[in-house]
Amino acid sequence: MESVTGNVWTHIISLKREDAERLGYDNASSWRNLLRAHRNDIAEAVRIAPNDFRWYAAFHNEGNHPHVHMMAWSASGEGYLSRDGIRKIKSGLVNDIFKQELLHTYEQKSEMRDELVNEARQSLQELVSEIRDGLCACPQIAPMMLELSKELDTVKGKKSYGYLKKNLKDKVDRIVDELETVPAVHECYMKWLDLQAEVDSYYKDERRKRLRLSEQKEFRSVKNAVIQEAERMRMGEVTDRNLWKRALQDDLGRGFV
Numbered sequence: 001m002e003s004v005t006g007n008v009w010t011h012i013i014s015l016k017r018e019d020a021e022r023l024g025y026d027n028a029s030s031w032r033n034l035l036r037a038h039r040n041d042i043a044e045a046v047r048i049a050p051n052d053f054r055w056y057a058a059f060h061n062e063g064n065h066p067h068v069h070m071m072a073w074s075a076s077g078e079g080y081l082s083r084d085g086i087r088k089i090k091s092g093l094v095n096d097i098f099k100q101e102l103l104h105t106y107e108q109k110s111e112m113r114d115e116l117v118n119e120a121r122q123s124l125q126e127l128v129s130e131i132r133d134g135l136c137a138c139p140q141i142a143p144m145m146l147e148l149s150k151e152l153d154t155v156k157g158k159k160s161y162g163y164l165k166k167n168l169k170d171k172v173d174r175i176v177d178e179l180e181t182v183p184a185v186h187e188c189y190m191k192w193l194d195l196q197a198e199v200d201s202y203y204k205d206e207r208r209k210r211l212r213l214s215e216q217k218e219f220r221s222v223k224n225a226v227i228q229e230a231e232r233m234r235m236g237e238v239t240d241r242n243l244w245k246r247a248l249q250d251d252l253g254r255g256f257v
Contacts (some may be wrong), residue, residue: 006077009046013093014067023097028059031068034096041092045085048074094202102202109195113218116188120222123182124229141178144171148226149233159231161223173214175226180213189213 013031020026025034035042035057043053057070073079095102127141148171152159161172179185197207213219 004073006074007079007081008071008073009079009081011070011072011089012067013070014065015097017064017066020066025097026061026066028061031057031059034093035068035070038089038092038096042072042089045088045092046072046074046079046081047085048072048079049076052076052078091203098202102199105195105198109192109199112188112192112195116185116192117219117221117225119182119184119188120176120179121225123179123185124225128229128233141175144175144178145226145230145233148172148175149230152227152231152234159227161220161227164227172223172226176214176219176222177212179222179226185213 015023015025017026024030035055039053039055040050042055043050046053052075053072054075055070055072057068059068060066128145148168151168151171155164155168157163161169164172180189193210200208213222
């Protein structure tokens, strides 16, 4: 090994025995090919020019965690490894090792997201019909929807979540959080959270803090559904189930869901 004048970074990259055997990472050849494929990505994360990047790794097929010890350094002494750099290295390797499993989980997650949005829209449709008939079974949401529909009369321009003032956004968020308690919506959200936790488990050990539905950026379309239905209430329009279906398809086509 050449003389090193700067820092030498050491990494231990490990898999559980069952994962290593199932995914073919219980041999030195697979690990070598993986690290070679990510050589330039690792160099960028450590802030070393590709031509100056040097590395060495040893595979240990031991116990319950087959792993490699990797050393990385710069021929010119440059380089700096931050927490963000560590995250990028780990993320790149995880995405490659588990790419097929992650793809399947992401597909399930997208399907559950779409199902939740559809359930939320149908629940809103039924809710507004009940409000009009004076038979609303969701006493917490009914006055909030009525209040929002009246306040939308003061909104000039586009009536969508991103264009509303903070006080109206807060009202929409509270309605979305109440919608989360509707059994069908709640069941979909719990399944979506489980799938999100499955994705997270590939990258870190601890489970992320559970957010309310209104705090999930992936469900902005639910907020816009609330606004759309409140606006129809204000205009005195009759909600058509087919309108919801077309709106959902439009959201999916534009990538808003």
